[in-house]
Amino acid sequence: MLKSEMDMLLLKLKRSLGRIRLNYILEYIPVKFLSDFESEIPAEKGYIKPKVGETTRVPRWVAYELKERGLVELVGEKPLSISDLLSIRYRLSSNMKAGISPLPQNFYRRVAP
DSSP: OOHHHHHHHHHHHHHHHHHHHHHHHHSEEEEEESSOOSSOEEETTEEEOOOTTOEEEEEHHHHHHHHHTTSEEESSOOOOOHHHHHHHHHHHHHTGGGOOOOOOTTHHHHHOO
């Protein structure tokens, strides 16, 4: 394979990975608000002024920013535990003869957030 062909393949791969990453951070995920908000924030149904205890879906990047500031709790979003990884490993090894097994959604992002 020529160097220019390899460079083109690498560029295509980087673009594909960039789109996957972009889709991941723009995906809406549920959060529970731990405080009232004076200003509006982007949510799945438009801009909202959330109240304490409300649960709604916001873009993942917004959820992570708010979580870092202690303003929300992620609902249903947790990193993979060791037991999760062992379970996936077992399932993959027992299904190797049957073909490729699908990994859980966002597997690699959950392993290394």
